[in-house]
Amino acid sequence: MVSSQIIRTLLFVSFSAAALLGQGNLIQSVISKTAGKPNLAVVDFRGTGAAQPLMNTFNGTLYSDLETSGLFTMVSKSFYPLQNPQRPEDLKPTSGQGMALADWAGTPVNANWLAFGYNSVQGGQLVLYGYLYDTSQKTAESAQAIGKRYFGSVDEGGARKVAHEFAADIISKFGGGSLIGSHIYFVRESGRVKEIWQMDYDGQNQKALTHSGSLSIMPAVSNDGSKLAYTSFASGTPKLSILSTEPGRPLRFYNQEASLNATPSFSPDGATVYYSSSASGLPQIYAANLDGTNFRRVSVSKAIQVEPKVNPKGGVIAFVAGPGHQQIYRMNLEGADVERLTNGEGEASNPSWAPDGRLLLFAWTRGYSTGAFNIFLMDPSTREFDQLTSNAGRNENPSWAPDGRHIVFTSNRSGSFQIYSMLADGTQLQRLTSSGVNRSPVWGK
Amino acid sequence: MRMNRTAGTICLAAALAFGVTGCKPKVRITPPTAPIASAANTTDPNAGKLKPAILTFTVEPSSIERGQSATLRWSVSNANAVSIDNGIGEVQGAGTRRITPTESVTYTLTAAGPNGTVSGRTTVNVTGAAPTTNTRTGPTNLTEAVNTMLSDAMFDYDGNTIRADAQQALNKNADALKKIFTDFPTGSVIVEGHCDERGSAEYNLGLGDQRASSAKAYLVQLGVSGDRLKTVSYGKERPQCTEANDDCYQRNRRAHFSAGQ
Numbered sequence: 132m133v134s135s136q137i138i139r140t141l142l143f144v145s146f147s148a149a150a151l152l153g154q155g156n157l158i159q160s161v162i163s164k165t166a167g168k169p170n171l172a173v174v175d176f177r178g179t180g181a182a183q184p185l186m187n188t189f190n191g192t193l194y195s196d197l198e199t200s201g202l203f204t205m206v207s208k209s210f211y212p213l214q215n216p217q218r219p220e221d222l223k224p225t226s227g228q229g230m231a232l233a234d235w236a237g238t239p240v241n242a243n244w245l246a247f248g249y250n251s252v253q254g255g256q257l258v259l260y261g262y263l264y265d266t267s268q269k270t271a272e273s274a275q276a277i278g279k280r281y282f283g284s285v286d287e288g289g290a291r292k293v294a295h296e297f298a299a300d301i302i303s304k305f306g307g308g309s310l311i312g313s314h315i316y317f318v319r320e321s322g323r324v325k326e327i328w329q330m331d332y333d334g335q336n337q338k339a340l341t342h343s344g345s346l347s348i349m350p351a352v353s354n355d356g357s358k359l360a361y362t363s364f365a366s367g368t369p370k371l372s373i374l375s376t377e378p379g380r381p382l383r384f385y386n387q388e389a390s391l392n393a394t395p396s397f398s399p400d401g402a403t404v405y406y407s408s409s410a411s412g413l414p415q416i417y418a419a420n421l422d423g424t425n426f427r428r429v430s431v432s433k434a435i436q437v438e439p440k441v442n443p444k445g446g447v448i449a450f451v452a453g454p455g456h457q458q459i460y461r462m463n464l465e466g467a468d469v470e471r472l473t474n475g476e477g478e479a480s481n482p483s484w485a486p487d488g489r490l491l492l493f494a495w496t497r498g499y500s501t502g503a504f505n506i507f508l509m510d511p512s513t514r515e516f517d518q519l520t521s522n523a524g525r526n527e528n529p530s531w532a533p534d535g536r537h538i539v540f541t542s543n544r545s546g547s548f549q550i551y552s553m554l555a556d557g558t559q560l561q562r563l564t565s566s567g568v569n570r571s572p573v574w575g576k
Numbered sequence: 577m578r579m580n581r582t583a584g585t586i587c588l589a590a591a592l593a594f595g596v597t598g599c600k601p602k603v604r605i606t607p608p609t610a611p612i613a614s615a616a617n618t619t620d621p622n623a624g625k626l627k628p629a630i631l632t633f634t635v636e637p638s639s640i641e642r643g644q645s646a647t648l649r650w651s652v653s654n655a656n657a658v659s660i661d662n663g664i665g666e667v668q669g670a671g672t673r674r675i676t677p678t679e680s681v682t683y684t685l686t687a688a689g690p691n692g693t694v695s696g697r698t699t700v701n702v703t704g705a706a707p708t709t710n711t712r713t714g715p716t717n718l719t720e721a722v723n724t725m726l727s728d729a730m731f732d733y734d735g736n737t738i739r740a741d742a743q744q745a746l747n748k749n750a751d752a753l754k755k756i757f758t759d760f761p762t763g764s765v766i767v768e769g770h771c772d773e774r775g776s777a778e779y780n781l782g783l784g785d786q787r788a789s790s791a792k793a794y795l796v797q798l799g800v801s802g803d804r805l806k807t808v809s810y811g812k813e814r815p816q817c818t819e820a821n822d823d824c825y826q827r828n829r830r831a832h833f834s835a836g837q
Binding site: 323325346348349362364367368369390391393394407409412413414435436437438451453455456457478480481494501502504527570571 | 733734773774775776777778779781782783785786788789806807808809813814
């Protein structure tokens, strides 16, 4: 909730500024200002015995999670004192060398918060002792905000796990939602074959979920993260497929007779699949039960309609339609009250609702040449929008993270299409894939 | 491509000239090899002397897919002239011969000796229309007929209207399709809708569907059997070129034809 307030505030500020300056890319410059964010120092954790070789992975993961949360100003390590505490008992009332909280609170560090701890191996498990201290407190006892043990396997995966969990606890203290356990699903292209893959939100643990040897494209994830719907060419023509994510296993889905059933998504309760079908001769929006039965036409128009996305709070479907150049529209669940949201400029696609249902991410070529999509953010109630990417290749398929603050999208800024994540304000950009060609990410719980 | 074009034309020409459906997949069930005794044998004045006999005359395997090979194997006794029809001719009294028939065929072996003549038959069944790169058997499949006789219909950006050049292509395709559907009575043809890379993948899937159905509707209007024209949209998932220029964009905005079942 804090997160959406942040964005709301920022939107307000940027729109006001945009009105004055006549441009819309101000969110970035506003949110990336450091004012108001706590300064966080994170010592390099050490490990004993078999934990020691895992510390590069651990420290990298912890720092990255905290930094990309966008909630903190990360204090540069060059300002850190010579000595770093590892255990609470290392802290002394005065030190001057780093073993007193005052050493971290004062200049040049100016940290408001200090994260420290250590890793060891006990009983065949990796054990992280993680601490977060408020440097403004007089005593170590009153300064402790987090003091907790975390357990993982004694390998790189275990080191990442305990780092993610400790980072999530710190982020949670500052109102950030947890990304723990969330996955990004995407399409990896290899020659003429495209398969659905999944990875952790930091790009780790990439694995294929489909093995169609064909085209498996355009994934959507249910709100609870338990199911994926996608478009499959395994039978020759585009049809819908559903699979459960844990473990990855196909579920039955009856496809209604049509040359095309495609671009599926789930209703907020996960019980209904919305999709585009050419059953009437023209791709229109349909809805069906999770197994494909009880299919029904939602919209009636004379234009191609694809990508129906039901608002997480219900009641409204955002979708993409012609005639002419594709634009974003919305309608109610009965297919009535159709309104165009984008203003008719360029081409718009890939609507994605924020978890709280207020803001809509999408890709738009407004202001650029045909096909040059960038990521935009819109408040559909006011039609105000802001642009999150620019001058960095083609950017498409934005999808919100479950925390409502991060987004994931695909971009060919590196030369080939790869998956990137960033904060919704455009900061904290991270490239998550490098192998093959990767597109169409969706972020699920 | 040149080889394919020639081969496809020969196939169709042969099929038309002989009024047969040699390019069509065929499954024929025939009894196992059985030597047939010559009618003369029973009244042979030289009864008691050794008559020619066919010891073996088989084909292995007895059923192949088009483009594959089989082996004829034979041995005869008491014969001084042995021949096999269907272009094989005179052979030794025992031997094998590799054959690659393009359709089901029955071979007749005739063995003649001083004391009579016998003949025997064996049949190889040729099934399926498996695409083959073997140019000797290429002329006989639907894929090559479709690839050589049908051309793409091109579209404007974000459009599915059949423009003038597409009309010309589809008019020719209509005649060709009628011929193809006559030559391959069980064959179907797929109309694929394709798009250039600029629009979104999702919208292009819908647009490709409309391009395919527009092309199909135009052909049906010209009398082509709609039942045997299937449509599929590939959107921008199967581009034939990937350069970011107008020429490549145009080449990808097309209805393309491929062989169905």
